[in-house]
Amino acid sequence: MTGRARIKEIANLANVGSATVDRVIHGRSHVSDTTRQKVLQAKSAIESGAWTVRSPRPWHLKVILPEMAGLSTEYLAQCFNEFGALGNAIVECAFSPKLEPAALARKLRNCGSGKWDVVIFQALEDPRVRDAVSYLNNRGVPCLSLLSPLPNAPVIGFVGSDGRAAGRTAGLLMGLACPHGGEVVIISGGQLYRSHENREMGFRSYLRSHAKHLKILETVLGHDTAEQNHENLSRIIRNTPGLVGLYNVGGGNEGIVRALCEANLTSEICVIAHNLTPRTRSHLGEGIFQFILHQDMRLMAERAINVCLNYLINGQSDNIHVPVEIITRENLEPRDSGQQTLNSLPQ
Structure with missing residues:
Protein backbone atom coordinates (compact mmCIF):
# COMPACT_ATOMS: atom_id res chain seq x y z
CA MET A 1 0.00 0.00 0.00
CA THR A 2 1.32 3.42 -0.93
CA GLY A 3 -0.85 5.43 1.48
CA ARG A 4 -4.26 7.00 1.79
CA ALA A 5 -5.64 8.41 -1.45
CA ARG A 6 -6.68 12.07 -1.39
CA ILE A 7 -10.07 13.16 -2.68
CA LYS A 8 -8.56 15.31 -5.44
CA GLU A 9 -6.38 12.42 -6.67
CA ILE A 10 -9.38 10.10 -6.77
CA ALA A 11 -11.48 12.71 -8.57
CA ASN A 12 -8.81 13.23 -11.24
CA LEU A 13 -8.33 9.53 -11.86
CA ALA A 14 -12.06 8.73 -11.88
CA ASN A 15 -12.84 11.84 -13.95
CA VAL A 16 -15.52 13.04 -11.52
CA GLY A 17 -15.90 16.01 -9.21
CA SER A 18 -14.47 16.17 -5.70
CA ALA A 19 -17.99 16.45 -4.26
CA THR A 20 -18.93 13.17 -5.93
CA VAL A 21 -15.90 11.45 -4.41
CA ASP A 22 -16.83 12.81 -1.00
CA ARG A 23 -20.38 11.44 -1.32
CA VAL A 24 -19.10 8.00 -2.31
CA ILE A 25 -16.48 7.76 0.43
CA HIS A 26 -18.99 8.79 3.11
CA GLY A 27 -21.75 6.55 1.79
CA ARG A 28 -24.15 9.31 0.79
CA SER A 29 -26.89 8.96 -1.81
CA HIS A 30 -27.43 10.59 -5.22
CA VAL A 31 -24.56 8.73 -6.89
CA SER A 32 -25.14 6.18 -9.65
CA ASP A 33 -23.80 2.65 -9.24
CA THR A 34 -21.44 3.11 -12.19
CA THR A 35 -19.99 6.35 -10.79
CA ARG A 36 -19.69 4.85 -7.32
CA GLN A 37 -17.71 1.93 -8.71
CA LYS A 38 -15.46 4.22 -10.74
CA VAL A 39 -14.62 6.16 -7.60
CA LEU A 40 -13.97 3.06 -5.49
CA GLN A 41 -11.86 1.52 -8.24
CA ALA A 42 -9.79 4.70 -8.54
CA LYS A 43 -9.32 4.87 -4.76
CA SER A 44 -8.19 1.25 -4.67
CA ALA A 45 -5.82 1.70 -7.60
CA ILE A 46 -4.13 4.73 -6.04
CA GLU A 47 -3.74 3.22 -2.59
CA SER A 48 -2.40 -0.08 -3.93
CA GLY A 49 0.02 1.61 -6.31
CA ALA A 50 -1.56 -0.16 -9.29
CA TRP A 51 -3.32 2.83 -10.86
CA THR A 52 -1.16 2.77 -13.98
CA VAL A 53 -2.07 -0.86 -14.79
CA ARG A 54 -5.60 -0.31 -16.05
CA SER A 55 -8.03 2.47 -16.82
CA PRO A 56 -10.14 3.72 -13.92
CA ARG A 57 -13.44 2.42 -15.29
CA PRO A 58 -15.17 -0.13 -13.03
CA TRP A 59 -14.33 -3.76 -13.62
CA HIS A 60 -16.98 -5.76 -15.47
CA LEU A 61 -17.32 -9.40 -14.41
CA LYS A 62 -19.50 -11.93 -16.22
CA VAL A 63 -20.72 -15.01 -14.31
CA ILE A 64 -22.13 -18.00 -16.21
CA LEU A 65 -23.95 -20.66 -14.18
CA PRO A 66 -26.00 -23.70 -15.18
CA GLU A 67 -29.71 -23.09 -15.69
CA MET A 68 -32.29 -24.93 -13.57
CA ALA A 69 -29.52 -26.44 -11.43
CA GLY A 70 -31.27 -26.13 -8.08
CA LEU A 71 -31.53 -23.85 -5.08
CA SER A 72 -27.78 -23.75 -4.37
CA THR A 73 -27.01 -22.37 -7.83
CA GLU A 74 -29.85 -19.86 -7.59
CA TYR A 75 -28.52 -18.70 -4.24
CA LEU A 76 -24.97 -18.47 -5.65
CA ALA A 77 -26.24 -16.16 -8.41
CA GLN A 78 -27.97 -14.04 -5.79
CA CYS A 79 -24.72 -13.76 -3.83
CA PHE A 80 -22.81 -12.62 -6.92
CA ASN A 81 -25.42 -9.97 -7.60
CA GLU A 82 -25.27 -8.74 -4.01
CA PHE A 83 -21.49 -8.52 -3.99
CA GLY A 84 -21.60 -6.66 -7.29
CA ALA A 85 -23.83 -4.07 -5.65
CA LEU A 86 -21.17 -3.34 -3.03
CA GLY A 87 -19.18 -1.24 -5.49
CA ASN A 88 -16.13 -3.43 -6.14
CA ALA A 89 -17.14 -4.48 -9.64
CA ILE A 90 -20.10 -4.62 -11.96
CA VAL A 91 -21.23 -8.25 -11.91
CA GLU A 92 -23.73 -9.75 -14.34
CA CYS A 93 -25.01 -13.31 -13.97
CA ALA A 94 -26.20 -15.33 -16.94
CA PHE A 95 -27.37 -18.92 -17.24
CA SER A 96 -26.51 -21.66 -19.71
CA PRO A 97 -28.50 -24.88 -20.23
CA LYS A 98 -27.39 -27.43 -17.65
CA LEU A 99 -24.88 -30.09 -18.76
CA GLU A 100 -24.77 -28.83 -22.37
CA PRO A 101 -21.13 -28.10 -23.31
CA ALA A 102 -21.94 -26.68 -26.74
CA ALA A 103 -24.28 -24.10 -25.21
CA LEU A 104 -21.74 -23.16 -22.54
CA ALA A 105 -19.03 -22.79 -25.19
CA ARG A 106 -21.26 -20.40 -27.16
CA LYS A 107 -21.99 -18.37 -24.04
CA LEU A 108 -18.27 -18.09 -23.34
CA ARG A 109 -17.37 -17.04 -26.87
CA ASN A 110 -20.04 -14.34 -26.75
CA CYS A 111 -18.07 -12.72 -23.92
CA GLY A 112 -15.20 -11.82 -26.26
CA SER A 113 -16.73 -8.53 -27.41
CA GLY A 114 -14.47 -6.43 -25.17
CA LYS A 115 -17.13 -5.54 -22.60
CA TRP A 116 -16.00 -8.04 -19.97
CA ASP A 117 -12.78 -7.93 -17.94
CA VAL A 118 -13.15 -11.46 -16.50
CA VAL A 119 -15.54 -14.36 -17.03
CA ILE A 120 -16.38 -16.65 -14.10
CA PHE A 121 -18.06 -19.91 -15.05
CA GLN A 122 -18.92 -23.38 -13.77
CA ALA A 123 -16.76 -25.55 -15.98
CA LEU A 124 -17.85 -28.58 -17.97
CA GLU A 125 -15.22 -31.14 -18.96
CA ASP A 126 -15.40 -30.85 -22.75
CA PRO A 127 -12.99 -29.84 -25.57
CA ARG A 128 -15.44 -27.23 -26.85
CA VAL A 129 -15.42 -25.49 -23.49
CA ARG A 130 -11.60 -25.54 -23.38
CA ASP A 131 -11.46 -24.10 -26.90
CA ALA A 132 -13.84 -21.31 -25.89
CA VAL A 133 -11.68 -20.47 -22.87
CA SER A 134 -8.61 -20.37 -25.13
CA TYR A 135 -10.49 -18.12 -27.54
CA LEU A 136 -11.26 -15.66 -24.75
CA ASN A 137 -7.72 -15.85 -23.43
CA ASN A 138 -6.36 -14.93 -26.87
CA ARG A 139 -8.69 -11.93 -26.91
CA GLY A 140 -7.44 -10.75 -23.54
CA VAL A 141 -10.44 -11.92 -21.52
CA PRO A 142 -9.28 -14.14 -18.61
CA CYS A 143 -11.54 -16.86 -17.23
CA LEU A 144 -11.95 -18.28 -13.72
CA SER A 145 -13.39 -21.77 -13.22
CA LEU A 146 -15.89 -22.05 -10.39
CA LEU A 147 -17.14 -25.07 -8.39
CA SER A 148 -15.64 -27.54 -10.87
CA PRO A 149 -12.03 -27.25 -12.11
CA LEU A 150 -10.95 -27.27 -15.75
CA PRO A 151 -7.36 -28.57 -15.98
CA ASN A 152 -5.24 -27.96 -19.08
CA ALA A 153 -7.15 -24.80 -19.92
CA PRO A 154 -5.77 -21.23 -19.71
CA VAL A 155 -7.79 -20.15 -16.68
CA ILE A 156 -6.51 -17.72 -14.05
CA GLY A 157 -7.46 -20.06 -11.24
CA PHE A 158 -10.15 -22.16 -9.60
CA VAL A 159 -12.49 -21.39 -6.71
CA GLY A 160 -14.33 -24.33 -5.18
CA SER A 161 -14.04 -27.16 -2.71
CA ASP A 162 -11.62 -30.08 -2.85
CA GLN A 295 -19.89 -25.47 0.65
CA ASP A 296 -20.76 -21.88 1.54
CA MET A 297 -22.01 -20.25 -1.66
CA ARG A 298 -21.70 -16.74 -0.24
CA LEU A 299 -18.06 -17.39 0.57
CA MET A 300 -17.67 -18.94 -2.90
CA ALA A 301 -18.90 -15.77 -4.61
CA GLU A 302 -16.80 -13.51 -2.39
CA ARG A 303 -13.58 -15.41 -3.00
CA ALA A 304 -14.21 -15.69 -6.74
CA ILE A 305 -14.59 -11.92 -7.04
CA ASN A 306 -11.50 -11.41 -4.89
CA VAL A 307 -9.43 -13.67 -7.16
CA CYS A 308 -10.63 -11.78 -10.24
CA LEU A 309 -9.88 -8.34 -8.78
CA ASN A 310 -6.48 -9.49 -7.56
CA TYR A 311 -5.68 -10.72 -11.06
CA LEU A 312 -6.88 -7.51 -12.72
CA ILE A 313 -4.99 -5.24 -10.34
CA ASN A 314 -1.90 -7.28 -9.51
CA GLY A 315 -1.73 -9.88 -12.30
CA GLN A 316 -1.75 -12.77 -9.80
CA SER A 317 -3.53 -16.07 -10.49
CA ASP A 318 -4.79 -18.18 -7.62
CA ASN A 319 -6.59 -21.40 -6.66
CA ILE A 320 -8.86 -21.04 -3.64
CA HIS A 321 -10.41 -24.00 -1.86
CA VAL A 322 -13.62 -23.30 0.04
CA PRO A 323 -13.93 -25.53 3.12
CA VAL A 324 -16.39 -28.43 3.19
CA GLU A 325 -18.64 -28.44 6.26
CA ILE A 326 -20.33 -31.53 7.69
CA ILE A 327 -23.95 -30.70 8.55
CA THR A 328 -26.21 -33.03 10.54
CA ARG A 329 -29.60 -32.59 12.19
CA GLU A 330 -27.73 -32.07 15.46
CA ASN A 331 -25.71 -29.04 14.39
CA LEU A 332 -28.27 -27.20 12.25
CA GLU A 333 -28.31 -23.55 13.22
CA PRO A 334 -31.62 -21.85 14.01
CA ARG A 335 -31.36 -19.97 10.72
CA ASP A 336 -29.96 -20.91 7.32
CA SER A 337 -26.23 -20.39 6.94
CA GLY A 338 -27.04 -18.38 3.82
CA GLN A 339 -28.59 -15.60 5.91
CA GLN A 340 -25.31 -14.48 7.42
CA THR A 341 -24.20 -10.89 6.98
CA LEU A 342 -22.39 -9.94 3.79
CA ASN A 343 -18.66 -9.70 4.27
CA SER A 344 -16.91 -6.66 2.87
CA LEU A 345 -14.78 -7.17 -0.20
CA PRO A 346 -11.36 -5.51 -0.47
CA GLN A 347 -11.43 -2.41 -2.62
Whole structure:
Protein backbone atom coordinates (compact mmCIF):
# COMPACT_ATOMS: atom_id res chain seq x y z
CA MET A 1 0.00 0.00 0.00
CA THR A 2 1.32 3.42 -0.93
CA GLY A 3 -0.85 5.43 1.48
CA ARG A 4 -4.26 7.00 1.79
CA ALA A 5 -5.64 8.41 -1.45
CA ARG A 6 -6.68 12.07 -1.39
CA ILE A 7 -10.07 13.16 -2.68
CA LYS A 8 -8.56 15.31 -5.44
CA GLU A 9 -6.38 12.42 -6.67
CA ILE A 10 -9.38 10.10 -6.77
CA ALA A 11 -11.48 12.71 -8.57
CA ASN A 12 -8.81 13.23 -11.24
CA LEU A 13 -8.33 9.53 -11.86
CA ALA A 14 -12.06 8.73 -11.88
CA ASN A 15 -12.84 11.84 -13.95
CA VAL A 16 -15.52 13.04 -11.52
CA GLY A 17 -15.90 16.01 -9.21
CA SER A 18 -14.47 16.17 -5.70
CA ALA A 19 -17.99 16.45 -4.26
CA THR A 20 -18.93 13.17 -5.93
CA VAL A 21 -15.90 11.45 -4.41
CA ASP A 22 -16.83 12.81 -1.00
CA ARG A 23 -20.38 11.44 -1.32
CA VAL A 24 -19.10 8.00 -2.31
CA ILE A 25 -16.48 7.76 0.43
CA HIS A 26 -18.99 8.79 3.11
CA GLY A 27 -21.75 6.55 1.79
CA ARG A 28 -24.15 9.31 0.79
CA SER A 29 -26.89 8.96 -1.81
CA HIS A 30 -27.43 10.59 -5.22
CA VAL A 31 -24.56 8.73 -6.89
CA SER A 32 -25.14 6.18 -9.65
CA ASP A 33 -23.80 2.65 -9.24
CA THR A 34 -21.44 3.11 -12.19
CA THR A 35 -19.99 6.35 -10.79
CA ARG A 36 -19.69 4.85 -7.32
CA GLN A 37 -17.71 1.93 -8.71
CA LYS A 38 -15.46 4.22 -10.74
CA VAL A 39 -14.62 6.16 -7.60
CA LEU A 40 -13.97 3.06 -5.49
CA GLN A 41 -11.86 1.52 -8.24
CA ALA A 42 -9.79 4.70 -8.54
CA LYS A 43 -9.32 4.87 -4.76
CA SER A 44 -8.19 1.25 -4.67
CA ALA A 45 -5.82 1.70 -7.60
CA ILE A 46 -4.13 4.73 -6.04
CA GLU A 47 -3.74 3.22 -2.59
CA SER A 48 -2.40 -0.08 -3.93
CA GLY A 49 0.02 1.61 -6.31
CA ALA A 50 -1.56 -0.16 -9.29
CA TRP A 51 -3.32 2.83 -10.86
CA THR A 52 -1.16 2.77 -13.98
CA VAL A 53 -2.07 -0.86 -14.79
CA ARG A 54 -5.60 -0.31 -16.05
CA SER A 55 -8.03 2.47 -16.82
CA PRO A 56 -10.14 3.72 -13.92
CA ARG A 57 -13.44 2.42 -15.29
CA PRO A 58 -15.17 -0.13 -13.03
CA TRP A 59 -14.33 -3.76 -13.62
CA HIS A 60 -16.98 -5.76 -15.47
CA LEU A 61 -17.32 -9.40 -14.41
CA LYS A 62 -19.50 -11.93 -16.22
CA VAL A 63 -20.72 -15.01 -14.31
CA ILE A 64 -22.13 -18.00 -16.21
CA LEU A 65 -23.95 -20.66 -14.18
CA PRO A 66 -26.00 -23.70 -15.18
CA GLU A 67 -29.71 -23.09 -15.69
CA MET A 68 -32.29 -24.93 -13.57
CA ALA A 69 -29.52 -26.44 -11.43
CA GLY A 70 -31.27 -26.13 -8.08
CA LEU A 71 -31.53 -23.85 -5.08
CA SER A 72 -27.78 -23.75 -4.37
CA THR A 73 -27.01 -22.37 -7.83
CA GLU A 74 -29.85 -19.86 -7.59
CA TYR A 75 -28.52 -18.70 -4.24
CA LEU A 76 -24.97 -18.47 -5.65
CA ALA A 77 -26.24 -16.16 -8.41
CA GLN A 78 -27.97 -14.04 -5.79
CA CYS A 79 -24.72 -13.76 -3.83
CA PHE A 80 -22.81 -12.62 -6.92
CA ASN A 81 -25.42 -9.97 -7.60
CA GLU A 82 -25.27 -8.74 -4.01
CA PHE A 83 -21.49 -8.52 -3.99
CA GLY A 84 -21.60 -6.66 -7.29
CA ALA A 85 -23.83 -4.07 -5.65
CA LEU A 86 -21.17 -3.34 -3.03
CA GLY A 87 -19.18 -1.24 -5.49
CA ASN A 88 -16.13 -3.43 -6.14
CA ALA A 89 -17.14 -4.48 -9.64
CA ILE A 90 -20.10 -4.62 -11.96
CA VAL A 91 -21.23 -8.25 -11.91
CA GLU A 92 -23.73 -9.75 -14.34
CA CYS A 93 -25.01 -13.31 -13.97
CA ALA A 94 -26.20 -15.33 -16.94
CA PHE A 95 -27.37 -18.92 -17.24
CA SER A 96 -26.51 -21.66 -19.71
CA PRO A 97 -28.50 -24.88 -20.23
CA LYS A 98 -27.39 -27.43 -17.65
CA LEU A 99 -24.88 -30.09 -18.76
CA GLU A 100 -24.77 -28.83 -22.37
CA PRO A 101 -21.13 -28.10 -23.31
CA ALA A 102 -21.94 -26.68 -26.74
CA ALA A 103 -24.28 -24.10 -25.21
CA LEU A 104 -21.74 -23.16 -22.54
CA ALA A 105 -19.03 -22.79 -25.19
CA ARG A 106 -21.26 -20.40 -27.16
CA LYS A 107 -21.99 -18.37 -24.04
CA LEU A 108 -18.27 -18.09 -23.34
CA ARG A 109 -17.37 -17.04 -26.87
CA ASN A 110 -20.04 -14.34 -26.75
CA CYS A 111 -18.07 -12.72 -23.92
CA GLY A 112 -15.20 -11.82 -26.26
CA SER A 113 -16.73 -8.53 -27.41
CA GLY A 114 -14.47 -6.43 -25.17
CA LYS A 115 -17.13 -5.54 -22.60
CA TRP A 116 -16.00 -8.04 -19.97
CA ASP A 117 -12.78 -7.93 -17.94
CA VAL A 118 -13.15 -11.46 -16.50
CA VAL A 119 -15.54 -14.36 -17.03
CA ILE A 120 -16.38 -16.65 -14.10
CA PHE A 121 -18.06 -19.91 -15.05
CA GLN A 122 -18.92 -23.38 -13.77
CA ALA A 123 -16.76 -25.55 -15.98
CA LEU A 124 -17.85 -28.58 -17.97
CA GLU A 125 -15.22 -31.14 -18.96
CA ASP A 126 -15.40 -30.85 -22.75
CA PRO A 127 -12.99 -29.84 -25.57
CA ARG A 128 -15.44 -27.23 -26.85
CA VAL A 129 -15.42 -25.49 -23.49
CA ARG A 130 -11.60 -25.54 -23.38
CA ASP A 131 -11.46 -24.10 -26.90
CA ALA A 132 -13.84 -21.31 -25.89
CA VAL A 133 -11.68 -20.47 -22.87
CA SER A 134 -8.61 -20.37 -25.13
CA TYR A 135 -10.49 -18.12 -27.54
CA LEU A 136 -11.26 -15.66 -24.75
CA ASN A 137 -7.72 -15.85 -23.43
CA ASN A 138 -6.36 -14.93 -26.87
CA ARG A 139 -8.69 -11.93 -26.91
CA GLY A 140 -7.44 -10.75 -23.54
CA VAL A 141 -10.44 -11.92 -21.52
CA PRO A 142 -9.28 -14.14 -18.61
CA CYS A 143 -11.54 -16.86 -17.23
CA LEU A 144 -11.95 -18.28 -13.72
CA SER A 145 -13.39 -21.77 -13.22
CA LEU A 146 -15.89 -22.05 -10.39
CA LEU A 147 -17.14 -25.07 -8.39
CA SER A 148 -15.64 -27.54 -10.87
CA PRO A 149 -12.03 -27.25 -12.11
CA LEU A 150 -10.95 -27.27 -15.75
CA PRO A 151 -7.36 -28.57 -15.98
CA ASN A 152 -5.24 -27.96 -19.08
CA ALA A 153 -7.15 -24.80 -19.92
CA PRO A 154 -5.77 -21.23 -19.71
CA VAL A 155 -7.79 -20.15 -16.68
CA ILE A 156 -6.51 -17.72 -14.05
CA GLY A 157 -7.46 -20.06 -11.24
CA PHE A 158 -10.15 -22.16 -9.60
CA VAL A 159 -12.49 -21.39 -6.71
CA GLY A 160 -14.33 -24.33 -5.18
CA SER A 161 -14.04 -27.16 -2.71
CA ASP A 162 -11.62 -30.08 -2.85
CA GLY A 163 -13.83 -32.71 -4.44
CA ARG A 164 -11.63 -35.67 -3.59
CA ALA A 165 -11.44 -34.63 0.07
CA ALA A 166 -15.21 -34.21 0.13
CA GLY A 167 -15.66 -37.69 -1.31
CA ARG A 168 -13.29 -39.23 1.21
CA THR A 169 -15.18 -37.44 3.98
CA ALA A 170 -18.41 -38.98 2.66
CA GLY A 171 -16.70 -42.38 2.70
CA LEU A 172 -15.63 -41.91 6.31
CA LEU A 173 -19.15 -40.94 7.36
CA MET A 174 -20.71 -43.84 5.45
CA GLY A 175 -18.32 -46.32 7.04
CA LEU A 176 -19.18 -45.06 10.52
CA ALA A 177 -22.93 -44.94 9.86
CA CYS A 178 -23.08 -48.48 8.42
CA PRO A 179 -20.81 -50.58 10.69
CA HIS A 180 -22.49 -53.91 9.90
CA GLY A 181 -21.80 -53.81 6.17
CA GLY A 182 -24.05 -53.91 3.15
CA GLU A 183 -24.30 -52.40 -0.30
CA VAL A 184 -23.88 -48.75 -1.21
CA VAL A 185 -24.84 -46.88 -4.39
CA ILE A 186 -23.34 -43.67 -5.81
CA ILE A 187 -25.56 -41.26 -7.74
CA SER A 188 -23.74 -38.85 -10.03
CA GLY A 189 -24.79 -36.01 -12.29
CA GLY A 190 -22.61 -37.37 -15.08
CA GLN A 191 -19.07 -37.17 -16.38
CA LEU A 192 -19.04 -33.50 -17.37
CA TYR A 193 -18.27 -32.10 -13.92
CA ARG A 194 -14.77 -32.97 -12.78
CA SER A 195 -15.85 -32.09 -9.25
CA HIS A 196 -18.36 -34.96 -9.38
CA GLU A 197 -15.69 -37.36 -10.62
CA ASN A 198 -13.34 -36.24 -7.84
CA ARG A 199 -16.01 -36.79 -5.21
CA GLU A 200 -16.73 -40.26 -6.52
CA MET A 201 -13.02 -41.06 -6.69
CA GLY A 202 -12.47 -39.96 -3.10
CA PHE A 203 -15.48 -41.91 -1.86
CA ARG A 204 -14.41 -45.12 -3.59
CA SER A 205 -10.83 -44.69 -2.44
CA TYR A 206 -11.79 -44.36 1.21
CA LEU A 207 -14.20 -47.30 1.22
CA ARG A 208 -11.67 -49.48 -0.59
CA SER A 209 -9.02 -48.77 2.06
CA HIS A 210 -10.92 -48.22 5.29
CA ALA A 211 -14.49 -49.52 4.94
CA LYS A 212 -14.13 -52.89 3.26
CA HIS A 213 -17.31 -54.11 4.94
CA LEU A 214 -19.23 -51.93 2.46
CA LYS A 215 -19.65 -52.91 -1.19
CA ILE A 216 -20.22 -50.25 -3.83
CA LEU A 217 -22.88 -51.49 -6.23
CA GLU A 218 -22.52 -49.07 -9.11
CA THR A 219 -22.46 -45.43 -10.08
CA VAL A 220 -25.84 -44.34 -11.39
CA LEU A 221 -26.00 -41.37 -13.76
CA GLY A 222 -28.98 -39.19 -12.92
CA HIS A 223 -27.86 -36.03 -14.76
CA ASP A 224 -28.76 -33.98 -11.67
CA THR A 225 -32.51 -34.40 -12.29
CA ALA A 226 -35.10 -35.51 -9.77
CA GLU A 227 -36.92 -37.59 -12.37
CA GLN A 228 -33.96 -39.74 -13.38
CA ASN A 229 -32.75 -40.09 -9.80
CA HIS A 230 -36.21 -41.29 -8.76
CA GLU A 231 -36.40 -43.80 -11.59
CA ASN A 232 -32.89 -45.15 -11.03
CA LEU A 233 -33.11 -45.41 -7.26
CA SER A 234 -36.53 -47.07 -7.41
CA ARG A 235 -35.05 -49.74 -9.67
CA ILE A 236 -32.06 -50.24 -7.38
CA ILE A 237 -34.26 -50.56 -4.30
CA ARG A 238 -36.37 -53.24 -5.99
CA ASN A 239 -33.28 -55.24 -6.95
CA THR A 240 -31.07 -54.68 -3.89
CA PRO A 241 -32.47 -55.87 -0.56
CA GLY A 242 -29.07 -55.29 1.08
CA LEU A 243 -28.88 -51.58 0.27
CA VAL A 244 -27.68 -49.64 3.33
CA GLY A 245 -26.20 -46.43 1.94
CA LEU A 246 -26.48 -43.83 -0.82
CA TYR A 247 -24.09 -41.04 -1.75
CA ASN A 248 -25.38 -38.37 -4.12
CA VAL A 249 -22.42 -36.40 -5.46
CA GLY A 250 -24.64 -33.95 -7.36
CA GLY A 251 -28.21 -32.65 -7.48
CA GLY A 252 -31.69 -34.03 -7.98
CA ASN A 253 -32.22 -34.82 -4.30
CA GLU A 254 -36.01 -34.62 -4.46
CA GLY A 255 -36.14 -37.70 -6.67
CA ILE A 256 -34.10 -39.62 -4.10
CA VAL A 257 -36.45 -38.58 -1.31
CA ARG A 258 -39.49 -39.61 -3.33
CA ALA A 259 -38.07 -43.06 -4.08
CA LEU A 260 -37.18 -43.66 -0.42
CA CYS A 261 -40.62 -42.53 0.76
CA GLU A 262 -42.40 -44.76 -1.73
CA ALA A 263 -40.37 -47.75 -0.51
CA ASN A 264 -40.82 -46.84 3.20
CA LEU A 265 -37.02 -46.75 3.60
CA THR A 266 -36.54 -43.20 4.84
CA SER A 267 -35.08 -44.39 8.14
CA GLU A 268 -33.29 -47.48 6.81
CA ILE A 269 -30.72 -46.11 4.37
CA CYS A 270 -27.88 -43.70 5.17
CA VAL A 271 -28.09 -40.83 2.67
CA ILE A 272 -25.22 -38.38 2.17
CA ALA A 273 -25.73 -35.42 -0.16
CA HIS A 274 -24.19 -32.03 -0.94
CA ASN A 275 -25.14 -28.43 -0.15
CA LEU A 276 -27.46 -27.15 2.54
CA THR A 277 -30.61 -25.61 1.10
CA PRO A 278 -34.07 -25.16 2.63
CA ARG A 279 -35.04 -28.54 1.14
CA THR A 280 -31.99 -30.53 2.22
CA ARG A 281 -32.25 -28.84 5.61
CA SER A 282 -35.80 -30.17 5.88
CA HIS A 283 -34.67 -33.67 4.85
CA LEU A 284 -32.01 -33.59 7.56
CA GLY A 285 -34.52 -32.53 10.18
CA GLU A 286 -36.90 -35.32 9.18
CA GLY A 287 -34.14 -37.91 9.36
CA ILE A 288 -34.30 -38.80 5.65
CA PHE A 289 -30.75 -37.50 5.09
CA GLN A 290 -28.05 -38.19 7.63
CA PHE A 291 -25.25 -35.90 6.42
CA ILE A 292 -24.91 -32.88 4.15
CA LEU A 293 -21.48 -31.85 2.88
CA HIS A 294 -21.87 -28.12 2.51
CA GLN A 295 -19.89 -25.47 0.65
CA ASP A 296 -20.76 -21.88 1.54
CA MET A 297 -22.01 -20.25 -1.66
CA ARG A 298 -21.70 -16.74 -0.24
CA LEU A 299 -18.06 -17.39 0.57
CA MET A 300 -17.67 -18.94 -2.90
CA ALA A 301 -18.90 -15.77 -4.61
CA GLU A 302 -16.80 -13.51 -2.39
CA ARG A 303 -13.58 -15.41 -3.00
CA ALA A 304 -14.21 -15.69 -6.74
CA ILE A 305 -14.59 -11.92 -7.04
CA ASN A 306 -11.50 -11.41 -4.89
CA VAL A 307 -9.43 -13.67 -7.16
CA CYS A 308 -10.63 -11.78 -10.24
CA LEU A 309 -9.88 -8.34 -8.78
CA ASN A 310 -6.48 -9.49 -7.56
CA TYR A 311 -5.68 -10.72 -11.06
CA LEU A 312 -6.88 -7.51 -12.72
CA ILE A 313 -4.99 -5.24 -10.34
CA ASN A 314 -1.90 -7.28 -9.51
CA GLY A 315 -1.73 -9.88 -12.30
CA GLN A 316 -1.75 -12.77 -9.80
CA SER A 317 -3.53 -16.07 -10.49
CA ASP A 318 -4.79 -18.18 -7.62
CA ASN A 319 -6.59 -21.40 -6.66
CA ILE A 320 -8.86 -21.04 -3.64
CA HIS A 321 -10.41 -24.00 -1.86
CA VAL A 322 -13.62 -23.30 0.04
CA PRO A 323 -13.93 -25.53 3.12
CA VAL A 324 -16.39 -28.43 3.19
CA GLU A 325 -18.64 -28.44 6.26
CA ILE A 326 -20.33 -31.53 7.69
CA ILE A 327 -23.95 -30.70 8.55
CA THR A 328 -26.21 -33.03 10.54
CA ARG A 329 -29.60 -32.59 12.19
CA GLU A 330 -27.73 -32.07 15.46
CA ASN A 331 -25.71 -29.04 14.39
CA LEU A 332 -28.27 -27.20 12.25
CA GLU A 333 -28.31 -23.55 13.22
CA PRO A 334 -31.62 -21.85 14.01
CA ARG A 335 -31.36 -19.97 10.72
CA ASP A 336 -29.96 -20.91 7.32
CA SER A 337 -26.23 -20.39 6.94
CA GLY A 338 -27.04 -18.38 3.82
CA GLN A 339 -28.59 -15.60 5.91
CA GLN A 340 -25.31 -14.48 7.42
CA THR A 341 -24.20 -10.89 6.98
CA LEU A 342 -22.39 -9.94 3.79
CA ASN A 343 -18.66 -9.70 4.27
CA SER A 344 -16.91 -6.66 2.87
CA LEU A 345 -14.78 -7.17 -0.20
CA PRO A 346 -11.36 -5.51 -0.47
CA GLN A 347 -11.43 -2.41 -2.62
